[in-house]
Amino acid sequence: MHGRRRELIREPTVDEKAQAKQRVEKYCALNTQVMELRARKEHSEDALAATKRLLELNTELHTVWNYRREIFAHLEAWRVTEKKKAMLEQELEFLLEIIMKNIKSYWMWNHRTWVLCQLPSPSWDRELKLVAKLLAIDARNFHGWDYRRFVVSKIREASVDPAAVDRSEFLFTTEQINRDCANHSAWHNRSKLLPAILEELTEEKRQEVIGKEVDLILNAIYTDPDDQNAWLYHEWLLDVQTGADAKCALLRNKVAAIREFLELEEDSKRPLIELVDAFIAMDDLKSGQVSDSEKKECFYVLNKLKDIDSYHIGKYADTESTLQRRWTEQP
């Protein structure tokens, strides 16, 4: 998990080794047993119980998860709606128990999704609460975020006001970002939601929302200019804009903000790099966007960067020569 220290591993004692050996033997025996059952295509209650015991020990056996689903489908009780529902609810309970042991198991999340899709009317709100709890423990777990997107999409489908669902999710990302502005998953999720939010707004409102997003980005930049998330999100905001003019306008604002920042801290590496990149981007979009003095500024900044960040001197020299070729070559 993020932010946890790795525990020092020490040499196991003789007792511990003996215990471990026993556990391994037990596990292998169980594994063999389940595989045999599967080969025989046995679809009984006993087989189901055996798979449960095995999966408790190891959630990563996707073959066994598949087998388990097969068994369910073949059981007599499965055809009775009420009994099927009860079994599925029990399955959710089972998954809840083992989720805490290993939050990062693809197969387990996959199985949970399968169970929920099998249920006639699953409680998506409960699922949302579950994911919220998980993200409270580990805010950057992408399994959690992925699952959350899945659950939200289901809620959205069933909802009378999908836009409201989007907005509340958007708010959730705001909370997460406020909690930790370096939470990449939160920024990423936000970027996924923004198009839907913008779609239903008038042009004026769009600009307002985008303005707020820029404020959020600036907030993050001023708090920690070396953190990539805010800068990446800005890139992404650019993509959402349509037309070279709108993009250039956004880039101009970015340049102005960086200039203000540099007045405070003239040797801050990341903003300097972003400044040059902004000019290059504007130049790519439309010729004539970058003035001569600004081009000179780029070269000045690149030289500065070579000094500040000598590790990447090669990269800056490379950019420099590319720009030289581009800007001194007149068509």
Added chain:
Amino acid sequence: MSEDSLDNTIYDTVVLGTGLVESIVASQIAATPALDADNDNVENKNYLKVLHIDRSPYYGGTSACFSLSAFIEWAAKYRDQRQTPFVKIVFGNVQSNDDEKKQEQIETHVFVIDAVESALTNPDTSVSSNNSQAQTLLTMIEPFYNPADDLQATAKDAAMLLSQTTLNLLLANDRKYSIELAPKLALCRGAMIDMLIDEGIGEYVQFKGIEHNYVVRGTLLERVPETKEDVFASTTLSLIEKRKLMRLLSVISDDEQCQGLLEEARVVDDFKLFLQTRFRLEGKLLDAVLFAVARVGYNQTIGAVNGCERVRKYVRAMGRYGRMAYLCAMYGGASELSQAFCRLCAVSGGTYILNTDVDISKSDDGLFDVHMPSYGTVKAKSIVMDPVYDPKGTVSSNGAAVSRALCIIDKPVLGEDTSVLLCHVDDANMQTTSMLYLTHATQAVPQGQAIIYAWSNGKLCSKMQEQLQKAMDSICSQAVPLFTAFFEVNQIVLCSPELYLGTNIPDSLIDFDSAVEEALELSKKLENKLAEL
């Protein structure tokens, strides 16, 4: 403790007063091996013998903590008149629903207790005066010692009746109050916490985190952003202010960068100037760092190195037990800590006697005679005392004093279950006042109420009183002040400082570390003294 077992004992140290510093010193000395020549090779070592005496029936001395009635008793009976010449108590009006009326009534419910009601145990120095206010209060309190079916109104006029009504209301929950004479906090990473952990007495005291740190100007409370998350989420700081603050926080938190910073700071005598030039802090950001974090007074100048170290201490304290930098003890910090150290001293062999008068004199054999009315006389090689125990002690001429105020309000205005540290800034009078807001969360008051402490260096003249009142009003204008008290604490100077070691009154700093430093210094002096003998 029977008389016989005390006689014929020569104590290495007799400590008078169970205040915090005295208690720490007592516990340190009791755990010090005796300086006998043959002590090192012995299996069961001999340790220094300590006798710890307090003339009051409670622990804590100048840092004691009381229920409401006990506080009034302290004001009436136990306080030292030189140290605290008077206590002003104001009762609020709980009956009227009209705000103006409440204000009006408050003016008449003022008790100024300027004479100690009954002699502590020495009849010769008793001061009795007719119509003393203290008597009134005590009479008010009396029904609660002997619960009777009817509470007869002893007050003669309506004003007294109203006071009594308020007091009765408060006394219904008497034991739920923990009113401190000198409230302080513990830095999560600091001398006091470390000492508690080292000595293994941490589990005797329970703590809660201080949730917020505010700077107050007028009635505007500004929360001090302390972590990166706070800075990001703050809606009152501008982008540039955020950047400046983050830069300060990151330089201070990083060991290497901080070293460099301290080098730069060595040549600068004024921390405020340093913050202005090196970090370009100004306005409310400067306030936050100077007043709320480094806790420098308005007119106080400290060196840049000192200032940086204070900020560093604060920043380093965060994250150890949670987001906060300070911990607040339950049931009264200084008092609980004094008791914990006393317990430690007792476990190490120290002897305790409370509620006895004590009289010290130098004997011809080079030792001290310690005389207690019911216990006889014991001998001591050295004496450590809270200077109030010196009948010839005088009030310090350099005016070292702390003025304190407390106010119990009927609504938890800053939050029901929180503990908050504040600093009130008054530009017009160029004053800063430290404040502490406590609630039921630390068992300071019954649920649904809150208590505000305010204090500042200086004597309690009328201007100071206005200042303290203003500071408290700034945060509780929406609540009824049920019970307000003002008093000053003067440093008493020993008549013969070459004979005895004296302790200082609790200072106006917010944390306990200065008390620990003082105690350790005293212990060292004491050990040297004993070694010389």
